Amino acid sequence: MxxxxxxxxxxxxxxxxxxxxxxxxxxxxxxxxxxxxxxxxxxxxxxxxWLSPVHFGKPWLLVRLFVYVLYDIVVANVEVALLVLGPTRRLRPAFIEVPLDSTHEIALTALISIVSLSPGTLCAELSDDRSRLCVHVLDLADEAALVALIKSRYEAPLMEIFAC
Incomplete structure (x- = not known):
C-alpha cells in the first residue's frame, strides 16, 4: 500500500x-x-x-582504480602543459575508436568520465549500440597502445567493480 x-x-x-x-x-x-x-x-x-541496479563485484578495486585515475590525471596534466607550452608542430591530434566489452550503464558512464577527465583525451561519441567509444587525443603516438591502456587500466577494473 x-x-x-x-x-x-x-x-x-x-x-x-x-x-x-x-x-x-x-x-x-x-x-x-x-x-x-x-x-x-x-x-x-x-x-x-531508471538505471539497472548497481551490484558491486569487487568494491576494494574501486579504491585502486581511484588511485590510478588520480595518478594518470596528474601525469597527463604535466604532459599536456609541456605539449601546449612547446612548439605546436609537435602535436599529433587524432580520433581513435576504442572497442568496448562492457554494456553496463554505470560502468560506461564511469569510463567516459575517466577518459574525459584525463587531460589530453576527450570522449567524443559513444556508438548507438554501445560497442565503440570515439576518443579525441591531443597527442597520439601509438593508437594500439592507447586503446590497450584504456581497456586494461580503466575498462577491465570497471567491469570487475560493477560485476558485468
Whole structure:
C-alpha cells in the first residue's frame, strides 16, 4: 500500500531537499509544497527511466582504480602543459575508436568520465549500440597502445567493480 503511494521515497526526499534549498525557506507551507511536488514527480517518473541496479563485484578495486585515475590525471596534466607550452608542430591530434566489452550503464558512464577527465583525451561519441567509444587525443603516438591502456587500466577494473 505504502509502495503504491510513494513508489520512490528516496527520490521524493531528494526532491524535497532540493526544493527547500532552492526556495531558501523552511516554512510549513513550503515544506508541504516541496513534499507534494517531490511525490508527484517521483510518482510520474516511469520505470523505464531508471538505471539497472548497481551490484558491486569487487568494491576494494574501486579504491585502486581511484588511485590510478588520480595518478594518470596528474601525469597527463604535466604532459599536456609541456605539449601546449612547446612548439605546436609537435602535436599529433587524432580520433581513435576504442572497442568496448562492457554494456553496463554505470560502468560506461564511469569510463567516459575517466577518459574525459584525463587531460589530453576527450570522449567524443559513444556508438548507438554501445560497442565503440570515439576518443579525441591531443597527442597520439601509438593508437594500439592507447586503446590497450584504456581497456586494461580503466575498462577491465570497471567491469570487475560493477560485476558485468
Amino acid at each position: 505504502l509502495k503504491r503511494l510513494f513508489p520512490h521515497p528516496w527520490l521524493t526526499i531528494v526532491l524535497l531537499v532540493c526544493w527547500v534549498l532552492l526556495m531558501n525557506d523552511l516554512s510549513p507551507g513550503n515544506l508541504l509544497l516541496g513534499f507534494v511536488l517531490g511525490t508527484a514527480i517521483a510518482f510520474s517518473v516511469g520505470e523505464g527511466l
